[in-house]
Amino acid sequence: VKRGLRALINRETISKDGKKVELGCNIGNPNDAEKAHENGAEGIGLYRTEFLYMDRSDLPSEEEQFSAYKKVLEIMGDRPVVIRTLDVGGDKELPYLQLPREMNPFLGYRAIRICLDQKEIFKTQLRALLRASTYGNLKIMYPMISSVEEVRSANTVLEEVKEELERENIAYSKDIEVGIMIEIPAAAIISDLLAKEVDFFSIGTNDLIQYTTAVDRMNEKISHLYNPFNPAVLRLIQQVIVNGHRAGIWVGMCGEVAGDKRLIPILLGMGLDEFSMSAGNLLPARRQIHGLIYEEMKNISEKVLEMSTAEEIQQFLTEATSQ
Numbered sequence: 001v002k003r004g005l006r007a008l009i010n011r012e013t014i015s016k017d018g019k020k021v022e023l024g025c026n027i028g029n030p031n032d033a034e035k036a037h038e039n040g041a042e043g044i045g046l047y048r049t050e051f052l053y054m055d056r057s058d059l060p061s062e063e064e065q066f067s068a069y070k071k072v073l074e075i076m077g078d079r080p081v082v083i084r085t086l087d088v089g090g091d092k093e094l095p096y097l098q099l100p101r102e103m104n105p106f107l108g109y110r111a112i113r114i115c116l117d118q119k120e121i122f123k124t125q126l127r128a129l130l131r132a133s134t135y136g137n138l139k140i141m142y143p144m145i146s147s148v149e150e151v152r153s154a155n156t157v158l159e160e161v162k163e164e165l166e167r168e169n170i171a172y173s174k175d176i177e178v179g180i181m182i183e184i185p186a187a188a189i190i191s192d193l194l195a196k197e198v199d200f201f202s203i204g205t206n207d208l209i210q211y212t213t214a215v216d217r218m219n220e221k222i223s224h225l226y227n228p229f230n231p232a233v234l235r236l237i238q239q240v241i242v243n244g245h246r247a248g249i250w251v252g253m254c255g256e257v258a259g260d261k262r263l264i265p266i267l268l269g270m271g272l273d274e275f276s277m278s279a280g281n282l283l284p285a286r287r288q289i290h291g292l293i294y295e296e297m298k299n300i301s302e303k304v305l306e307m308s309t310a311e312e313i314q315q316f317l318t319e320a321t322s323q
């Protein structure tokens with residue numbers, strides 16, 4: 001941690017005019033939680049559990065998963081820890097599942113779609129999560145949700161697993177929040193409906209940009225089109241926040257955009273409740289938010305949402321938010 005930032009480690013993340021937000025950290029394995037803690041994370045906003053399943057020859061057992069989840073929860077103490085259920089497929093392969101080759105892996109058999117199809121894999125993970133829940137402040141998050149039915153089906157499996165544990169007299173926390181990633185345009189568009197089904201949203205801009213603009217996030221040749229300032233993307237983000245708040249749930253973001261200093265001012269202005277990012281971005285983001293005035297950012301974000309092009313938006317923001 002850089003010297004100039006150290007003083008911020010145990011501070012709140014609050015704007016000049018008193019708007020408080022939460023800064024979470026994105027992690028890929030349990031050891032990263034230490035680093036998150038050292039960098040002043042107020043929680044884990046995204047634990048990508050797929051890394052537990054990768055680079056090995058078979059599925060991780062319930063016990064293995066339980067220890068990994070327990071470790072993160074213990075490191076974070078009473079701070080919230082959002083653990084995302086398995087998000088494989090797309091660019092993340094699991095050779096031992098012998099999934100068929102697909103023409104469009106990013107539009108294919110992946111994430112929650114696999115979990116709802118191969119329920120044993122999903123159940124094992126949910127059992128491990130529920131068992132670990134008594135060691136901290138766990139929140140469960142489903143990836144790649146595109147419909148209300150998927151949320152309900154996933155929750156049905158979760159309820160089944162809870163009943164199993166009860167029959168076996170195994171303890172789990174009774175007040176675990178369950179949320180979803182909003183990373184598919186369909187989910188953003190029906191976020192008013194989805195908000196009634198869950199306790200929170202976390203906007204996954206990495207995929208939301210890719211799917212909204214039909215630009216492969218890995219394709220160098222079209223990377224100039226992969227632009228978070230695209231008005232279509234910003235409008236969707238705004239809608240998701242508004243719809244979440246109308247239903248009384250909190251809205252976070254765990255895509256790269258959440259830690260991008262060019263976008264933090266308008267995300268604050270749009271009312272985003274939680275920003276989750278890589279450990280290195282946490283303290284700079286906190287320092288930035290300390291210097292911002294929420295009421296001003298609200299006006300700026302309203303103006304931005306009226307603009308026609310990414311370029312216009314970016315230029316306006318550079319001028320309006322330079323400190």
Ligand code: PEP
Pocket residue numbers: 046048087183203204205206207208254255256
């Ligand atoms: C996202 O899509 O924004 C996200 C956070 O998930 P991942 O990068 O793991 O797809």
Ligand code: MG
Pocket residue numbers: 183204206207
């Ligand atoms: Mg994603």
